[in-house]
Amino acid sequence: MNCFLKSSMEVDRSIWNHDVLQKNGNPAQLYEAACAESVKMTPIFIEIIKDNVVVFRWLVFFRGYKYFGYIQANAEPTNCNPEYIDLAVREIIKRFKPFKFEFYSITLSRFPDRKILWDLGFYPIHEYGSNIIDLSKSEEELFDGIHSKHRNVIRKAIKEGVQILEDTSWEAISTYFDLSQETYARSNISGVAKQELINHYKALMATGNCRIFFAVHQECIQAAAFMLVSQRKAVYWHGASKSKPITGAANLLHWEIIKKFKSENILYYDFGGIALDAATGSKERGISLFKTRFGGTSHSFFGGQLILNSMKNSLFNWWRRIQ
Numbered sequence: 001m002n003c004f005l006k007s008s009m010e011v012d013r014s015i016w017n018h019d020v021l022q023k024n025g026n027p028a029q030l031y032e033a034a035c036a037e038s039v040k041m042t043p044i045f046i047e048i049i050k051d052n053v054v055v056f057r058w059l060v061f062f063r064g065y066k067y068f069g070y071i072q073a074n075a076e077p078t079n080c081n082p083e084y085i086d087l088a089v090r091e092i093i094k095r096f097k098p099f100k101f102e103f104y105s106i107t108l109s110r111f112p113d114r115k116i117l118w119d120l121g122f123y124p125i126h127e128y129g130s131n132i133i134d135l136s137k138s139e140e141e142l143f144d145g146i147h148s149k150h151r152n153v154i155r156k157a158i159k160e161g162v163q164i165l166e167d168t169s170w171e172a173i174s175t176y177f178d179l180s181q182e183t184y185a186r187s188n189i190s191g192v193a194k195q196e197l198i199n200h201y202k203a204l205m206a207t208g209n210c211r212i213f214f215a216v217h218q219e220c221i222q223a224a225a226f227m228l229v230s231q232r233k234a235v236y237w238h239g240a241s242k243s244k245p246i247t248g249a250a251n252l253l254h255w256e257i258i259k260k261f262k263s264e265n266i267l268y269y270d271f272g273g274i275a276l277d278a279a280t281g282s283k284e285r286g287i288s289l290f291k292t293r294f295g296g297t298s299h300s301f302f303g304g305q306l307i308l309n310s311m312k313n314s315l316f317n318w319w320r321r322i323q
Contacts, residue, residue, distance in 0.1 A: 003091040006045040008034050016045065019057055023078035025232025025267070027209050028108040029059050033074075036203035036210075037061060041072070044096075046088045056084040062096055068312060071096065073103040076111040085116055089306070099312035104303030106130075106273035107237055108228075114302045122304035129276045129288075133269040133296035135262040142258060145295025153248030154255050162217045162249050164256035172212045173201045176224050180240040187283065192238060197226070204228070215245075215253040222249035225257060234261050236272035236291075254294060274298070 013031040020029045027033065034043035041061040048056035058077035062069055071092055077085065089101060103109070103117070106128045111117075117125050133142065143151065167175065177194045184191030204210030209230060215223040222245035226238040234257075241250055258269050271291040278284035292298060307313050 001048060001050045001087065003087050004047045004049070005092060005095055006047065008043055008045065011045045016057065019054065020078055021231050023057075024076060024110070025230045026075045026108070026110065027204075027228040027230040027233065027235060028075035028105075029057070029078070030204075030209060030230060031059075032203050032207055032209055034059055034061075036200040040064075044071075044092065046077070046092065048084050048087060055079055056081070056088065058088055060092065062098070064098075067097075068099070068316075069096065070098040070100045070102060070313075070316070073101070073109070074105045075108045080111065080113060080116070082113070082116045082119070086120060089120055093308065099307075099309035099316065101306040101308065104305065106275075106303075108235065108272075109303055110270075110299075110301050111303060112299075112301055117302055117304050120306060122306045125302055125304035127276060127300055127302055129274045129298050129300055131271040131274060131291045131294065131296045131298050133258065133271075133294060135258070135267055135269055139259060139262065142262070142295065143255075146255070147293035147295075150251050150293045154251045155248075157215075157246060157248030157252040160217065160246050160248075162215055162222065162246055162252055164213060164215055164253055166211060166213050166260075168205070168211075170201075173197055175214070175221065176212050176226055176240060179221055179224050179242060180238065182242060183240040186243065197238075200228075213253060213257050215249040217246045217249065222246050223253050225253055227257065229261070229266065231266065233268040233270055234266050235270045238272075250290075258294075269296070271296070276300070 011031065016031045020026065037043065041063050044060050044062060046058040046060065047054050056077055056079045060071055060073040063072055064070060093101065104126055110130065114125055177197055180191055201210055209228060211227045211229055213225045214221050221242065223241040224239065225236060228235045228237045261269060274288040274291055275284045278288055
């Protein structure tokens, strides 16, 4: 059994993507996702070959500098066999000598095994959830599975004349970003940088792996969804809404996207992560309720950090705090 760490120039895009789609289908593991990240992040394509067969693929990133950098994994590998993950982690630590290995993304990663992380030395380990809808069900079954409150406001939004549109133009990203700034301002946080959104849109839109939808009422955008999509799974990566939108606009937005993806034979609709321990009455709790009331099944997933050089990690955390 051998482990290979490859650059983007050494990987066959079509073969890599075919294997990802056959296994977990996570759009964050597609070859194009490597091109979407910042130039400050170096993509590393990990392959493990056993008996002349590639049994494991994992796209991770090196961030920082030669003697002061860390590994970031945004999503789970194609195979969660502990032997393969152990080999991959050991090889990448040996090659890059990072001060930490960060494997945690509530939105994108769907790693199911706490014990594997614990055995590797990851700490702390975070548990989070995601609500995933099986799109193989009939449209009637899907709608019946939605909470009655959601169904009622969806009907209300339809009566109010809310329209759901997919925007495939280059202007879509700026339109989405402006709405997202309004959204984040209500919580006094900065949100996702425009350049990060542009990078993903440029890298993934042409191949259909990145799609933006808007809920519109009388030419006024009410809500938006930024989706990462593969032939197997669609992930609700980011969302935005205006202050005091038309009642049910965001609900109708997701319902129409669900129907569209079902018609395209996409298998699963992943709501992009939920907090399992959100306090009653908190914004996080409200977001979790919004997602889970669309039906589907809630699953638990895990992520964490493997600290390899505590001094460098402390220095990095201090530097990040003062930025």
